[in-house]
Amino acid sequence: MIDIEFSKQLFGSEGKMHLQTACHINKGELVGLYGPSGAGKSSILRMLAGLMKPESGKLTVEGETWFDSREKINLKPQKRNIGMVFQEYSLFPNMTVRENLVFALNSNQNRQIVDDLLEMIGLDKLANKRPALLSGGQKQRVALARAMVRKPKLLLLDEPLSALDMEMRANLQQYIVQFHRNFELTTLLVSHDASEIQRMAKRVLVLEKGCFTYDGDPSRFFG
Template identity: 50%
Template sequence: MIEINIIKPLNTADGEINLAVDKKIEDGEFLTLFGKSGSGKTTLLRIIAGLEVPESGYIKVDNEVWFDSKRGINIPPQRRNVGFVFQDYALFPNMSVEDNLKFALQDKNKFKKVDDILKIMEIQNLSKMKPQHLSGGQKQRVAVARALMREPKILLLDEPLSALDSTMRQKLQDELFFIHQKFGIISLLVSHDIGEIFRLSSRVFKISSGEITHDGSPSEVFANQNISGKFKILGEVLSIKKSDILYIVEVLAHNEIIKVTAIKDEIKELLVGDKILLSSKAFNPILTKI
């Protein structure tokens, strides 16, 4: 379990704000940090990893103190049992895939672990290649593999899939979830993709100007819990067209285009590009902006 109670001043485009977090994160949780750029999401990951220092507060992981401003404790990053996957992957360009993994190995006598992780991530055939010869999806797999070499208690993921196409992104989402379950770790993901959040997360922190404004499951944070229905589908509004007294809303969901009729009140806040929850009640589709 992670216990974190910290304050960290941040300089943002909107001026100075305080990142203030007082939360507990349980073992086995897949937690996503969601919010606008500059709200403090990546900074929180970096604070947990020891790459940035809070102004005040404490961090405990399984009752081990990683940071305590009052007691003058600040365990360095190399002694914190975390794996960090950066948005740009941060692979060493002069090293092969195999050497990138070996570099992260804490016990240099356990080279067999490199082969084990290569196999789990299905990248054995890439072991002798250098990063410049890999695709975006392959780089992501290597970055996750390198993070796992430390046998981390916590896996930190800073928008690792943002640069990938939708097909590859969905495939690698499945792989991240598999890794999370297989290793039984706490995973913290920064993401702006609501579909991705619903697919991976057991819990979401919605952050605004450094404060956690919502904390709950994806449905609790993004969707109206009063909605009941036979199905709930995430989608994106493609178009809104008037047809007599009704409106036709085209929704992209799971690579399919669905046409839904709606009344004026239902579409008054909808714009093309909005993420919505499409549900059904008494055979009538309901559109809910999220």
């Protein structure tokens, strides 16, 4: 179970906006986060990851407090067991596919997970290639596998598929759903694509001007 309560003043092109959000996410849920540009979706992911500090609020993940403004608790990003994938692939260009995954390992972690993940995403044959030689979809598969290396408690996906063509998108959607199912991974997916959310998530949170305006079944919301 993840309990989120964030409050923060944001400053954008249209002036100030107060982000005020609260929700519970069950362990193993895949939740879509949908809303217009500038609503605060990426800010929420950044606060979950510890990359942006809320002014007040609380965040507990599976019983562990990651942020509490009253208790002055604010775990550093590296102490939060989170996997993140963004629209940009953000792979290390000078490392091979395998090295990109090995780099993400904890020092005491068994390396077998790297080969298992490479096989799961169907890239074991490209393990010794550099990212520059891969297609966009393959790079994003590597980014997804890298995010899984430490077996995160929470997977944050910020528009991970929006740079890909339709075929690669469909392919990656399947991998994300497969990872989510196999690892019972709590996943938050930001997407502008209503059909993508309907296909992948059983629940959508709709964010408008920093506040949740809908929380429920995507097919009821999108019609």
